[in-house]
Amino acid sequence: MEKQSCDLLIIGAGSAGLSLAAGASQMGADVVLLEAHEMGGDCLNYGCVPSKALLASGHVAHAQSHAAAYGVRNQTAEVDYAAAQDHVQNVIDTIAPVDSQERFEGLGVRVIRAAGRFVGPTEVEAGGTRIAARRIVVATGSRPLVPPIEGLGAVPYLTNETLWALREQPQHLIVIGGGPIGIEMAQAHRRLGSRVTVLEAKRALGREDPEAAGLVLDRLRREGVEILEETGANRVRQEGDHIVVETRNGQISGSHLLVAVGRRPNVEGLNLEAAGIETSNAGIHVDTSLRTTNSKVYAIGDVAGQGQFTHLAGYHASVILRSLLFALPSRTRSAHIPRATYTDPEIAQVGLTEAEARAQYGTTLEVARFDYSHNDRAIATRQAEGFIKVMVVRGRPVGATIAGPQAGELIATWSLALANRLKMSQIAAMVAPYPTFAELNKRVAGAYFSPRLFDNTIVKRVVRLVQRWIP
Numbered sequence: 160m161e162k163q164s165c166d167l168l169i170i171g172a173g174s175a176g177l178s179l180a181a182g183a184s185q186m187g188a189d190v191v192l193l194e195a196h197e198m199g200g201d202c203l204n205y206g207c208v209p210s211k212a213l214l215a216s217g218h219v220a221h222a223q224s225h226a227a228a229y230g231v232r233n234q235t236a237e238v239d240y241a242a243a244q245d246h247v248q249n250v251i252d253t254i255a256p257v258d259s260q261e262r263f264e265g266l267g268v269r270v271i272r273a274a275g276r277f278v279g280p281t282e283v284e285a286g287g288t289r290i291a292a293r294r295i296v297v298a299t300g301s302r303p304l305v306p307p308i309e310g311l312g313a314v315p316y317l318t319n320e321t322l323w324a325l326r327e328q329p330q331h332l333i334v335i336g337g338g339p340i341g342i343e344m345a346q347a348h349r350r351l352g353s354r355v356t357v358l359e360a361k362r363a364l365g366r367e368d369p370e371a372a373g374l375v376l377d378r379l380r381r382e383g384v385e386i387l388e389e390t391g392a393n394r395v396r397q398e399g400d401h402i403v404v405e406t407r408n409g410q411i412s413g414s415h416l417l418v419a420v421g422r423r424p425n426v427e428g429l430n431l432e433a434a435g436i437e438t439s440n441a442g443i444h445v446d447t448s449l450r451t452t453n454s455k456v457y458a459i460g461d462v463a464g465q466g467q468f469t470h471l472a473g474y475h476a477s478v479i480l481r482s483l484l485f486a487l488p489s490r491t492r493s494a495h496i497p498r499a500t501y502t503d504p505e506i507a508q509v510g511l512t513e514a515e516a517r518a519q520y521g522t523t524l525e526v527a528r529f530d531y532s533h534n535d536r537a538i539a540t541r542q543a544e545g546f547i548k549v550m551v552v553r554g555r556p557v558g559a560t561i562a563g564p565q566a567g568e569l570i571a572t573w574s575l576a577l578a579n580r581l582k583m584s585q586i587a588a589m590v591a592p593y594p595t596f597a598e599l600n601k602r603v604a605g606a607y608f609s610p611r612l613f614d615n616t617i618v619k620r621v622v623r624l625v626q627r628w629i630p
Contacts, residue, residue: 161288163269165191167483168283168292170275170429173200175460175472176298177258182480184267191292192263193285195274199258200300201461202469203251205320210343212250214501216243217350221382221503228541238352240328247323277434281455294455294483297436297443298472299425301461306420308335310395314402316416319344329353331413333404335392337363339500341419342375345384346502355384356411358404360391364500368512371562374545375502387411424462439464447490449479457483471496494557495578499567504545507570510558510577516550525551527583527607529599531563536594540564547603549573554582565596572600583607 167183169176172194184190197204220236227233256262260270273286282291303318305311317325319340332348334341337359349355357363363386364372376386387408394405395416402416424442431437437444437452442464449457459475461467474496481489497509516524531537531545545563549556559573576586587604591597 164291165189168295171298173300174469178473178476191269193275209247212247213347217347221350241326277430297458301422304421304423329415333413334417336419357386368560374562497570497574504563505566507561507566529603
């Protein structure tokens with residue numbers, strides 16, 4: 160067996176592993192990167208990138224049939240589902256070189272296309288190679304969770320990993336799971352012409368602010384998506400060329416079934432016990448510096464059990480670079496990590512929701528709000544449905560919720576604010592170009608100060624007094 164040694168061994172070439180490998184190698188570390196499957200991991204090949212590409216196809220189709228409000232005759236879109244999937248693959252292929260083995264080898268990274276397995280606290284076997292490393296980072300990501308539904312294993316079902324190989328448009332797509340993945344794919348397929356039914360055992364988009372989730376779900380229902388909440392799937396069976404899902408409220412029959420109930424960390428096969436690394440259902444146990452129970456091993460990204468977002472994976476990589484390369488202390492923070500669901504309209508959240516903030520801060524909490532209906536750009540583009548609200552404690556934001564067009568873009572301002580403990584006055588001092596959606600962030604900060612300025616009798620008295628005395 161070939162033996163190698165390195166400063167840093169990274170297991171997994173998804174978003175977290177690639178970000179870390181690029182940074183560490185370019186700053187002089189000797190890096191080995193293991194990947195048994197696709198370079199780029201879930202985000203590039205099965206998750207963020209393809210889903211947003213298919214949503215874009217659905218957006219174009221929807222726009223053609225809803226153009227009259229802009230003075231353009233409505234037309235029924237002629238959808239070529241296979242061509243839409245070709246578009247998805249083209250987007251993946253366009254981005255793939257950035258994540259390719261060739262690029263990373265060009266950066267000086269030794270890439271081994273094999274699965275890694277611990278054989279000791281600081282040694283890993285991959286293929287026919289044993290690697291001894293000063294530090295090891297597990298970045299193996301996550302995969303779709305397949306729930307134990309009776310009969311599911313006997314029917315052809317889709318996940319976000321297999322959906323992109325589908326060439327035949329679903330006549331009736333049944334989606335089990337009303338989280339972000341399920342809801343995004345429900346809207347995309349409905350706009351492309353499929354009938355869609357979503358089954359959610361609890362509340363659809365249940366993690367989100369109820370008002371924000373309601374705005375999105377109402378839009379989907381108006382577009383024809385059937386969303387059945389408090390309706391879990393009890394049993395699945397095949398009947399001819401249809402799949403039947405039995406629930407406590409009856410049965411649903413469709414042509415295709417998409418399972419989107421969440422994700423589970425990829426820890427199987429790593430032989431973590433050999434390295435003294437502890438795990439739970441959420442993933443690998445880590446401390447605030449992302450160290451595992453083996454002080455020589457870190458875990459980052461989805462497998463660390465702190466969230467399943469590409470941008471969080473990149474943040475994790477940036478945090479541990481400090482300690483891996485410079486032996487400096489580093490700690491993760493979570494308050495400024497945003498999330499977004501890319502439906503139309505979008506939902507974005509950073510920090511505490513209103514309910515969470517009220518539970519934590521009680522009567523010291525103030526909620527500032529501004530509606531899209533008062534934003535001139537939103538009115539001009541007929542996208543005036545939505546709102547932004549910011550949870551404020553003693554002049555500083557502790558959370559922001561946005562539901563509306565470009566929410567995923569707008570939330571970045573509030574991530575910046577939470578990351579740097581900015582005050583609402585600093586957001587209010589911003590000048591945004593007119594007319595833009597970005598003005599919403601400034602205007603909601605203004606809404607926080609308006610009662611203090613315009614409904615304040617002391618301010619009015621001072622103004623009157625000054626007006627009497629100025630020449």
